Amino acid sequence: MDEPKSVPPQVQDQQPGSQKQMTPQPATEAPGVKGSGKLQDQVAVITGGDSGIGRAVAVQYAREGADIAVLYLNEHDDAKETVRLVEAEGRRCIAIAGDVGDEGFCRKAVGDAVAQLGRLDILVNNAAEQHPQESITDISAEQLERTFRTNIFGQFYMVKAVLPHMKKGARIINTASVTAYRGSPQLLDYSSTKGAIVAFTRSLAQSLIKDGIHVNGVAPGPIWTPLIPSTFSEEKVESFGSSVPMGRPGQPEEVAPCYVFLAWEGCSYMAGQILHPNGGEIING
Incomplete structure (x- = not known):
């Protein structure tokens, strides 16, 4: 897809951020992608x-x-839009x-x-937060606990909640x-939670x-989502994603097919694996 190499400088003052306020809007609808009943x-x-x-x-x-x-969490306008988009595909959404x-x-x-x-067939553990700090000494106990509670505790809690309903x-x-x-x-606590998620995925x-029950994961690279302008300075937002081989941030619609593949019954010989939609960065994981 022909995407711009950079995005305009912008910031938001509250996490996890609002998609409605972003310029340009993240590409999430993948209009050229057709379903096949997977x-x-x-x-x-x-x-x-x-x-x-x-x-x-x-x-x-x-x-x-x-x-x-x-x-x-609390992004009610964004959630209403997601419900609208799902219902436009002819499916139910709450x-x-x-x-x-x-x-x-x-x-x-x-x-x-x-x-x-x-019923319940698929759980996607996707909620997360991040708070950049220049030094580990700047990470408060409150921030450390909050980041772990959302990013990895939340995944444990959700799995415990869904298992009685899964077949x-x-x-x-x-x-x-x-x-x-x-x-x-600059993301010591965030990256630590993400390392924990990899180990959690493999062990679970x-x-x-x-x-x-098949458990796998996705490890996105720099993707244009509300977390970015609500996390970084205008200057960092403007250069976001420029360091990967493709030279640009990815769009959410470019990541979603990984989740479709891993949820599909045809993906029957994969467990404990991580897919890497990251703009061409080789991380040997």
């Missing part, structure tokens, strides 16, 4: 599904025949607001999703990051394969 009549729960990668996954899952439950770092919320949200949509053939897909493999000096896959 996920017909399945139900997927997607955390962080209101915008960015989560929204793109929701749309492409719907295009493949799935109904969607979108979990999000949006549930809350904090995945709260185990009680995860249990209730999963229960509500099953009650309203009838043989179910899929769990965890969002890691390229930073888990190459590190990031071994634990659940006997039950016929």
Whole structure:
């Protein structure tokens, strides 16, 4: 696809950020991608599904025949737009607001999703936050705990909540990051959580394969999502993604096919694996 090499400088003053405020808008709808019934009549729960990668996954899952439950923190306008896009594909979609770092919320949200949509076949653990700091000494105990609670505790909580509803053939897909493999000096706590997610994915896959549940992950590179302008300075936003071999940030619609593949029943001989849509960076992971 013919994408610009850079994006205009911009910042947002609150995480996890609003897609509605971004310029240009992230490409999440993949209008040229046609579904083929890979996920017909399945139900997927997607955390962080209101915008960015989560929204793109929701749309492409719907295009493949799935109904969607979108979990999000507080970005109500973005979540409404995701619901609209999924329904435009002819599928059902519900949006549930809350904090995945709260185990009680995860249990209730999963229960509500099953009650309203009838079943649960796919979990996409995608919610995350990041807070750059120049030095480890600048990372407060509160920030450290908050980042781990959202990024990795939330994945544990969601898996615990969905397992009683999952049957043989179910899929769990965890969002890691390229930073888990190459590190990031300004994102020490974030990259640490993403490394934990890789280990969690591999270990959970071994634990659940006997039950016929496949666990895999995706480790995106620099993707144009609301997390970027709500995290970095204008200067860093303008150069975001320029260092990868493709020379540009990726779009959420370019990442979503990885999640479609890993959720598809044809992906039956993969477990504990991580896919790497990262603009050509070789990370040997």
